[in-house]
Every structure is written in structure tokens, then in C-alpha cells.
Amino acid sequence: MKGQIDKITDSEVLFEQEFKINGGDFINAGESSSKLKNILKEIGINTDIIRRLAIAAYEAEVNVVTYARHGIMRILIYPEKILLTIEDEGPGIGDIDQAMQPGYSTATEEIREMGFGAGMGLPNMKKNADIFNISSIVDKGTKLEITMNLNDKNA
Template identity: 60%
Template sequence: MSDECVLSQKFKIEGGNFGNAGKASTSIKEILKEIGIDPSIVIRASIAIYEAEMNVVMYAKKGIITLNITPEELHLKLEDEGQGIADIYQAMKEGFSTATNEMREMGFGAGMGLPNIKKNADRFEITSIPGKGTTLDIIFYLNKTGNQ
């Protein structure tokens, strides 16, 4: 019964709004803790969704995270509208960043966000249409039998 959703919730992210940055991922972290998700998965999911949220704040106009939990998996889908990514292979490389000087002064732009999302997730998919937006699927398996 892998389609049986036990929880589904959406969170909005505003591009360019550094004042609210991190709010969606903090809310998600609290929910995951509250419903008793394995603490090691809560940590990995929180890191991944924070990086994904910050990328929307920095590089997109707006985005929506859909949190879906079934007995089998925790699925974070992030759909944004914005410039998109022309070269995903390059964007996935450790250290690659198009962050502005202003963003770097705020401590962002290490180019480790996407690689860290991939590292923390059990499954990670990224698709993008330049000029339209980017979609991330970040998945964690809840019944651990040998992953990670």
C-alpha cells in the first residue's frame, strides 16, 4: 500500500526573502520530530530540505514544498518557478556556485547544497527547465533494510 498517505502538507517559499529563509524547513523538522520519525532521518531530511529551501530563496522566484509521508517513505517534493538550471551536471558538482558577492557575505555560496542533498537522501532526483523552474524529489526510506 505504498500510496497510502499518512500525512501530506504544503509549505511556501518566497524567493529573495532572506528574512523568512529557513522557516519552511524548520516547520518540516518540527513535524517530523513530532510524529516520531527516526531521529537520524529527521537530521538528514532537515539538512536536505534546508539546502533546497535556501536555493529557492537565492535562485528562484517562489517555490512549494510538498511533504508526503507513507508508511514506507518520506517524500519531499520541491517545485519552484524561476530561472531554472541549464546544466544540472555542473550544478551538482561540489564547489560550483553562482552565488553573488552579497550572498557570499551572508555565508552562502559554498556550492555544497545540491551535493549534500544527494548525500543525505536515499533517493534524489532533480529536473529543471531553464526559464521556468526546477523540481527536486528528495526521498527517505522509513523501513530501513540496508540503505545507508
């Protein structure tokens, strides 16, 4: 894995960790994002980047729990950027443009009553990421890529 990424980005991975996310596990949803946040704090990443990445990670984690069977959240830290990927096996998203619309959600009434499924997840991720990529195959799964630049002068 590390070798492949190095070839693509031509850059050294300083830190790498994976978190497993189980579909339907609302009790533990968000714990991986909290662990991730603590890791970034320990490393000493800029607090604004941590804040934005934690928002994106939580939303992505909750999406896996809400819609998919299971998923992997992976953090890769490079000298110049942080790459967070969330890959799940699940129903996928047929119309990504529609899914990106704030307020659009396919969540059930039960999920909405818990305060999830407001249709803000994907827009929140995009808003907080420096670069946001989403790809999906129906009946296979969804992959999200969230990139944070570490060398911005304003960061």
C-alpha cells in the first residue's frame, strides 16, 4: 500500500493508520473520528486543519454506519498534505450531483429522528476539505478522498 502511494505521489508517507467502520453500528459511530483527532493533536497538526478534518471524518464515518455494510477510513500524512480516504462496501450512490445537494438525503424516518440524515454530510465534507473527491459504483460502494494542504501560508 505504502509503496503504491509513494509511486503515485512521489512523496514520503510520514504516518499511516486505518480504522474499520461497521455498518449499522450507531453506538460507536464517531469513535474512529475522535481517535483520528487525538492522533492529529499529538502529532501537532494545525488546529484549524484538525477541526475541519474532524468534521469531514465524522460525517464520512456516520455515512458508512448509516448506509454501508462496512468501510475503512485511512489517514495518510505526507510532508505537504493529509489524505483521508473512506472506502465502503455498500449500495453506492447513483446520482452524486443530487447527493451533494444540501438537504438531500435518502435516510429513513427513524434515522432522521436520531438527528442524522439531514442531508448535510457530503456538503459539510466538501466545505471543510481543501480537495474533495467522491466516486461511487451502485451496489458496490463509495470512495471519498479528503485532502488537507499543510503548507498553506494561511493555515
